[in-house]
Amino acid sequence: MHFDIIVLGAGPAGSAAATWAARQGRRVALLDKALFPRNKLCGGLFTERSRAYYREIFGQDIDLSNAVTRHEIAFWHEGRELAVLEDIPPLHLTMRLDLDNCLYQHALAAGAKDYTGRAVAEIGDHDVTLRDGTRLSADILIGADGVNSILARHLFGAPFNKDTIGFGLEIEVSPETQSPGAHPLRIDFAAATWGYGWSFPKQNSTTVGVGGLHAPNPDMKGHFARYLRALDLDPEAVKVKGHYLPFGDFRPRPGRAHMLLAGDAAGLVDPITGEGIAFAMKSGQLAADAACDALDANDPVSALPRYQTALKEMHRNLRIARTLRRIIFAPRWQKAFIGTFRRSGTVRMQYRRLLAGELEYPQLARSVLARLPRYLLNTVRR
CATH class of the missing domain: 3.30.70 (Alpha-Beta Plaits)
Structure with a gap:
C-alpha cells in the first residue's frame, strides 16, 4: 500500500508528525513495534514549553489530571542540598503510558493509518516491510523511532555516535x-x-x-x-x-533527501536539563510541515533542506547548551559552577526561567559569560 508519508515510531515525535500531516490531508501510515498503550520508563517531565507545543500541534490543552504537578525543585551536589527553587512555573511529572497513548490517539483521530504492534523487518529508501509480510511505500519517510532508530541506521550505518552518546x-x-x-x-x-x-x-x-x-x-x-x-x-x-x-548529540543533517529524523532519532534532547518531550513534539511538527511542503511542490527530495531550515533555531539553542554543559558538568569546572549556583540568585532565577520556557540558551549564555571571570577565580582559589 502506498502513502504520502510513513512515520516510524508513535511516541511524541511520531504522533505529532502523523497528526500534523494527516490534518493537512496527507495519507499517513503510523508504525510502531509496540501496541498502545505501552509503558516506557522515562522521567516524564512535561514542562510549560511542552504544554505550549502541545496546544499548538494538537489544537487543545492536555489533560494533566493523572500527572503530579510541582512548583519547586531541589538541587543537590555530593550529598549536600544546594538550593530549592520555589514558586516556579509548573513542572508536570507524567507517566509515558498515559502521555504517549494520548498523543497516539490524536494521530489516529486525525486520520493516520494504524500499523502499531508490528515490527519492521526491512527498510528501504521508499518502502518498509513489516515482519508479518506487509509492505508499505511512501514518497517521504519520517523516522521518529527513538535513539536506536531503524531509519537512522539505514541512513548512516549506526543510529548514534558511541563516542558522544x-x-x-x-x-x-x-x-x-x-x-x-x-x-x-x-x-x-x-x-x-x-x-x-x-x-x-x-x-x-x-x-x-x-x-x-x-x-x-x-x-x-x-x-x-x-x-x-x-x-x-x-x-x-x-x-x-x-x-x-542523545544528551545533546544532535544530527546537524537529520536525514537525507526525502527521509527525515525527528525527536530522539535526530538527537534532539536538551544536553543540560535532559528535556526531550518538547523537542520531540516540535521537531515532529516541523518534519511533517517540511514533508507536506515538499509534496505540495512535487519535490519530495526537497524535504530535508526545508526541514533543516525549520530546525535552525532549535539547533542553535542546543549548540549553545552543549557549550554551557562544559561549564556545568566538566569535572574541572563543576565545583566553581556549583559554588556560583549556590550563591547567585541571578543564576538560579535564569535556570528557573529556562525550565519554564521563558528563556532560551542564548540569553542564559550571556548571563553565564558575564560571570565567567568569577568562575575562573573560584577555580584558581580551589
Missing part, C-alpha cells in the same frame, strides 16, 4: 517503598561524570535515575548504586533498566 539507568520505585508525595522533584549534580541524578515523584511511583555521557562512565551501575543508597533505596532490591540518551 549518553546513557542512563532508571527504576520505578513503588509507593510502598517510597511515598511520591513525601519527596520533592530533585536533581543531583555529579551523580555521574558529565551527568546527574534525578528523582521525579509521580502519582503512583517515583522515577529515579542517573545519566551522563557514556564514554566517561564505564561504571554507571556503580554510580547508580551509590545514588540509590543516598536516597535510602536498596540497589539490590530493584529492577534496573538502561537506555541510551
